[in-house]
Amino acid sequence: MRPTDRNYTREHEWVLQEGDEIVVGITDHAASELGDIVYLDLPDTGSELTAGESMGSIETVKAVEELFAPVSGEVVAVNEDLADSPEIVNSSPYEDGWFLRIKSPGGGTDVVELLNAEEYDEMVAGG
Amino acid sequence: MAELIWSVDGDLAGELNMAHDRAMWRAFEADPSPGVRLRVYGWSPPALSLGFHQDQSAVDLQELEARGYSLVRRPTGGAAVLHVDEITYAVAAPLGLVGLGRAVQEIHDNIAGSLLELFAGIGLGVELGGAGPPRDFACFSAAGGHEMTVAGRKLVGSALRRGRRAFLQHGSILCGDGHLELGSFMAGLDSVAQGRARQRLEQQTCTLRSLSVELDQEGFAGQLAALLAARVGMPVRRVQDAPIRHGAEGP
Numbered sequence: 001m002r003p004t005d006r007n008y009t010r011e012h013e014w015v016l017q018e019g020d021e022i023v024v025g026i027t028d029h030a031a032s033e034l035g036d037i038v039y040l041d042l043p044d045t046g047s048e049l050t051a052g053e054s055m056g057s058i059e060t061v062k063a064v065e066e067l068f069a070p071v072s073g074e075v076v077a078v079n080e081d082l083a084d085s086p087e088i089v090n091s092s093p094y095e096d097g098w099f100l101r102i103k104s105p106g107g108g109t110d111v112v113e114l115l116n117a118e119e120y121d122e123m124v125a126g127g
Numbered sequence: 128m129a130e131l132i133w134s135v136d137g138d139l140a141g142e143l144n145m146a147h148d149r150a151m152w153r154a155f156e157a158d159p160s161p162g163v164r165l166r167v168y169g170w171s172p173p174a175l176s177l178g179f180h181q182d183q184s185a186v187d188l189q190e191l192e193a194r195g196y197s198l199v200r201r202p203t204g205g206a207a208v209l210h211v212d213e214i215t216y217a218v219a220a221p222l223g224l225v226g227l228g229r230a231v232q233e234i235h236d237n238i239a240g241s242l243l244e245l246f247a248g249i250g251l252g253v254e255l256g257g258a259g260p261p262r263d264f265a266c267f268s269a270a271g272g273h274e275m276t277v278a279g280r281k282l283v284g285s286a287l288r289r290g291r292r293a294f295l296q297h298g299s300i301l302c303g304d305g306h307l308e309l310g311s312f313m314a315g316l317d318s319v320a321q322g323r324a325r326q327r328l329e330q331q332t333c334t335l336r337s338l339s340v341e342l343d344q345e346g347f348a349g350q351l352a353a354l355l356a357a358r359v360g361m362p363v364r365r366v367q368d369a370p371i372r373h374g375a376e377g378p
Contacts, residue, residue, distance in 0.1 A: 062235060062272075064178075064202070
């Protein structure tokens with residue numbers, strides 16, 4: 001069972017509210033399907049994101065994919081460990097492999113559709 | 128009606144090739160109605176292509192310019208390829224198409240399946256590569272699980288870009304030895320190191336010519352179009368124009 005303390009998106013990202021910040025990463029399903037991650041292009045601290053729009057990209061040994069902002073807001077922190085060790089996302093997608101912390105002015109109201117853990121599990125199982 | 132549209136575009140400049148490939152993909156991102164677009168092409172002048180995130184500082188731009196070669200960046204990932212004497216293919220389609228799929232490995236497997244059928248049909252025993260050694264500057268220094276080898280030496284390299292609604296997968300089939308010169312365009316290598324780089328690629332790759340196989344863009348494209356069309360269950364239609372001239376989005 002995936003962590004139930006957070007929500008999930010149809011783009012296979014997880015979204016965790018911590019105080020007035022939102023932490024974002026990708027799910028184990030995404031990391032597994034993509035394969036060994038070799039590079040992450042994440043937005044800079046201070047960047048303004050718009051929910052649903054492209055915010056960067058991820059490259060694995062098999063493909064390049066875009067990353068989409070799950071919520072609008074300002075990037076207040078980026079996981080710098082991933083620059084040298086992107087494989088952390090594969091080994092620890094929900095803990096050490098977080099991507100960004102976002103401060104959302106509306107408290108996270110400008111978001112894409114969010115699923116709970118059970119709904120995300122069902123979506124993944126449905127293919 | 129859903130159809131597989133294919134073209135043989137001849138030898139084009141690197142920038143134009145990448146623009147056409149991106150246009151094919153973006154057309155399906157904009158309208159993911161069922162269909163497949165295949166183009167087969169070559170490179171004139173030769174070009175060095177970098178993967179989407181690959182560091183350009185590793186390239187000797189002066190040497191490229193001196194030889195009249197161009198430098199392009201692919202919309203897909205992976206490592207550097209020197210496109211000299213090869214057949215290049217590009218496939219774009221919406222995600223989830225029956226016969227091609229949605230997941231990254233599924234798309235690779237399905238396209239590889241058609242390529243393996245093509246090579247088997249001309250009597251060539253091609254296999255899918257293994258996990259391969261860690262990433263190098265050169266794409267052809269290692270074969271990923273979705274790429275193709277003959278007797279352990281890489282013949283076909285490919286890369287994928289997956290968007291929200293569509294994908295682009297393109298690949299190079301080595302025809303002659305031109306790719307071996309890649310080391311000549313790597314920044315900071317002296318002649319000894321360049322020689323070693325060439326030797327490594329020579330040991331790790333093979334070409335259609337070294338396998339005594341004659342295949343041209345026309346022959347390859349027609350066969351791949353038919354095989355992919357059978358895989359997705361669509362009729363084929365050949366067009367004379369490359370994607371951008373069909374009014375698809377530009378780069």
